[in-house]
Amino acid sequence: MNNTTPNQFPPVAMKTGQAARYLGLSRRHLHTLTAQGRLPFVRIGPRCHLFKRSDLDQFLDRFTVKARGAA
Secondary structure (H helix, E strand, C coil), X not given: CCCCCCCCCCCCEEEHHXXXXXXXXXXXXXXXXXXXXXXXXXXXXXXXXXXXXXXXXHHHHHCCCCCCCCC
């Protein structure tokens, strides 16, 4: 019998590679956005950054373009 249960909740925070995949960007572009101050992150250590899913979703919302009606 397997006593492990699958994680039923999506992660609240993601590592750099996960966040890049979530946004559909390269890790390099994600780093550029953080260096420019356009995308917030949580610094866990000198080489460990986490990205809150809510911040990633807000980032996407800022660039959402509304569809135009048919002419």
